[in-house]
Amino acid sequence: EAGVAQSPRYKIIEKRQSVAFWCNPISGHATLYWYQQILGQGPKLLIQFQNNGVVDDSQLPKDRFSAERLKGVDSTLKIQPAKLEDSAVYLCASSSLGLVAETQYFGPGTRLLVL
């Protein structure tokens, strides 16, 4: 079974530029999560999708971050414009049904450096 795929693996941009990350979850998984992991900290949930609908985006900085999952499968996360403090690893995860105690399967992450 293929795992969660993410691309690109690394990205370096200058502040005020825009950037987009892509995630393809495990086949058949209804729930998709985007996390931000700043160096030295644990992952922080940005947004959770159930199929193509948003379940929770309360921690997503909506003035600059956006995410979509149009067909209920893969997803993109965009930052526009980027700030220095957005430098982090962006992790995508998926789970089968999105239940509270369900195992999440994580991708390798996209490491973003904003200069």
Add this chain to the structure above:
Amino acid sequence: AQSVTQLGSHVSVSEGALVLLRCNYSSSVPPYLFWYVQYPNQGLQLLLKYTTGATLVKGINGFEAEFKKSETSFHLTKPSAHMSDAAEYFCAVSVTGGGSYIPTFGRGTSLIVHP
């Protein structure tokens, strides 16, 4: 809101020695508790989780954790450390309520294993 505290950002042990990684949580409702491991340049992988029932939970790679409600703890242990156990370990908590949930991760503990 729930929270997680991992005591010690780094833990150093000798190969063959006991591993003990500490995690304390705060939650006003019964929690679901998780331990994830993150190897360099990889995504997080579930080690074990507590949902309900038996408070001693066994996971992969010889790790186990015990849920102690009176101490609000979920410490991770392994009787004998192996060099391959060197990684970052994250404790996480999820709670139900309000139709959605936000998994909350601790800051992580880096396990260093000496030959």
